[in-house]
Structure formats: C-alpha cells, structure tokens
Amino acid sequence: MTRTARHGADGPPAVARGRRPATSRENVARAALDLFNRQGYDETTVDEIAAAVGVSRRTFFRYYDSKREVVWGEFDAELVRLEEKLASASTDEPMMDVLRRAVVATNRFGAGELDELRIRMGLISSVPTLVAHSAVRYAEWCDVVAGFVAGRIGGTPDDLGPQTVARAALGAAMAAFTCWARYDTDDLTGEVDRAFRLLATGFDEVRLRG
Amino acid sequence: MTRTARHGADGPPAVARGRRPATSRENVARAALDLFNRQGYDETTVDEIAAAVGVSRRTFFRYYDSKREVVWGEFDAELVRLEEKLASASTDEPMMDVLRRAVVATNRFGAGELDELRIRMGLISSVPTLVAHSAVRYAEWCDVVAGFVAGRIGGTPDDLGPQTVARAALGAAMAAFTCWARYDTDDLTGEVDRAFRLLATGFDEVRLRG
C-alpha cells in the first residue's frame, strides 16, 4: 500500500536511495494477466505469479494488496478524472447530460490499451471472485457520482435520490462495458453513450427497441 | 448444497431414515447473525458459529456453502417469485410499471421479519466481504430482469438494452434497500416504489428535488 515516493505526483525527483525494486506493478500485472488468460484466474496461485515475476510470494503482496487487485490496474486514477469532470461542468447543462459526457470522457482509451482492457473486463465480469470484488471498487465510483448529484439537487449523498441515480448510472456503465467486452464492437464509448441515453429517457420502450 | 428430500416441495413425506440432522439452516442462521451482530462479521470465525450451534466446523459447511451465504438466507425463493410476477404481467402494462410493481411486491415483508432483514441488509451493505459477495447474488436477480426485458423488446438478454435496464433497476433496488436499512423509515416498499419511479422518469432533475 505504501508506494514509493516516486509514485507521488509532487516533491523533488529525489534520486533513488536504498535497494532498487526487483520489479514494478506493471511487470507484475503483465505476468499475472498472462497467466490468468492462459490457465484461468482461480487456477493461478499467487506463488505462480510471484515465480513468473522472479520474486517471492511475500513481495508480490507488497506490490498488490491482493490477487484480485491486479486485475484492476490503475482504476483509482480514472476515478479522480471522473470527479474532476463532474466538478468542472457547467451548472446550466442538465445533470444527466453532464453525467453521460463525463463517463464517456473518462472511458476513452487508445487503440493500444483496448486489448488488455478487454481481458481485464472479461475477467471482472465472468470470474465470480472478481465479480464480487468489483462491487467494492465500484462503490467508490458510486460515491463520486452520488456526491455530484447531491450537489445538484441538494441533500446529502446518502439520500435516496443521489443513491438511486449513482447506482443506476453504475449499472448503465457496467452494462456498456460487459457488452463491449463480450461482443467484438470496437466502440466502447459508443456503448457507454447509448446506455446513458437509455437511462436518461427512463427506458422508453419504443426507443429501447431501436 | 445437496439438501435433504424433506426440503423438496414434492414427493411422499418419506419418514426420516438414517441419523437425524443435529440442527437446521434456520438454527445456524440465527446463531450466526447473533454473533455477527454482537461482535462483527469479520471478527466471527466459522468455528465460533459451529460451536454456538453445537456442531463441528465441517458440519457448518454442509448447511451453508460459505460463511457469506448465511447472511443471504432464502434469497433464492424471492428470485423465483420475482420471475413469476414478471411472467404473469399483462403485456399491455408499460414495461417499467410492471417492473416497479413486481419488485415492490416481492419485497413486502411482515412486521416480524423487518428487524432481522434490517440486520441482514445492514451487514450486506457495510461489510466489504459481503458487499463483494452481493454482486454474485444480485447477478442472478439481473438475469431474471434482463430476460423479462428481452422478452418485451426483442433480442437476447445479453444485449445492451436488457442489460442496461436490468442493472439500472438493480441499482435502484439497492439504493432503496440501503437507504431503508440506514435510516429508520419503516416503509421499505415505499422507498422501492420511489426509487423505481425516479428511474422510469429518467431522473428528471425537478422531480428528484421533490
């Protein structure tokens, strides 16, 4: 958990002192995802990952808090971007429009990242252990959205209104992601956009058919 | 998992042969929830639960597949009821109305059940391990709703439309439940009703304020 100062955004470069890390989060993630992809998540032990990276089991847990976390990569960063987008939006723009555009914007990925992302999302939406863990990660996402909604309509983020919007929005985003991961459409942002437009219309049956 | 024939709904009573069970699922659940409530979920080990019931650790796992499952009680039965309600609805009634009424109906509980339900929901929505596991259970709920939506608008349950509706609906239901469990409103069905009405209006900002 206590990552090195190098990872911090501020402070002087501060030349590395002490023993050099034997690997990196990226390295560990690559090795782990490769194993997950080849032999399955449950069939891969932490010992195997550690061995593949050339590091001890104990050291693996210094890079990631758990085996599950590896699949999530740098999800935290995306969360910060979402919060910024929502905060900087014009108060004139309708709430659900702001939300849709913010989610779409935070989910733009380069062509080079899409393959790995699809592997990650495929795992997250199919392996029970990871489906389970996703609820914990997504809860943070919901907190951000609920905070934004409460700021718009008043009251606290814990009230029914903000909670319902946040969790329904999460559902729309998850639907878009899993559909994109399952089928071979390259258009992730398009799926997200469509899902949020359905959400904002209250799922009008006529438009749903279209 | 392989429960006794006694639990089956059909077949002759078939007088009990063989050794009699030392306890029951209800017994185990009571003892476990009591411990969870007093000393916390993570702080309660399976050994303690087993001891409280007067049974061995190994036997505990014959009544529940996991420690997590205890909190969920007979959730499966509710799922069946939801599926029936949705299937038996008139095709004239708007989709979102059917959905709202079905979810409200399957979540009516007697006054005597509400206290225990609140404890269960409080745990499910606050203990990380259980928050995580809820995603697995709720996935079955989503499958039911997605199947219903696909039947209404055409296509398969895996398509974006049904998936978005199902997951958003789940979000609304979860919001209602957690708000109800947190605050001291006795009106669970009212919360569910309100959440689904918000959902069906596309979260109109004006109504959200109300």
Place this chain on the structure above:
DNA sequence: CAATTTATAGCACCGAATGCCAAAATGGAA
C-alpha cells in the same frame, strides 16, 4: 569503510474452504 535507507526473502500463523473416510445414529427387514 561505516551508516542509513529501502526492498526483499522467509518464516510462522490465521481463517476459509474442500476432499476423504471412519464412526454414530436411525429405520427396516431377517
């Protein structure tokens, strides 16, 4: 070279969960 800093390896340990097998308890039939 010594001191300090940082990362690592390895060990012991806990708790959840599973497979396996022997033993206990029950009803029914010989």
Place this chain on the structure above:
DNA sequence: TTCCATTTTGGCATTCGGTGCTATAAATTG
C-alpha cells in the same frame, strides 16, 4: 435381536489467500 442400508456427523489433512515479524541484501551518502 441382529444385521443392513441409509444418512448425518466429526475429524483429519490439505490448499490457498493474506498478514505480521525479522533478518538480510543492495543501494546511496559521508
């Protein structure tokens, strides 16, 4: 009653994820 089939239980061994503690290895600085 005795024996058998049936069902549940208990205990053991094992696997795996995760954590705390400690000693040691590798690096910079003086």
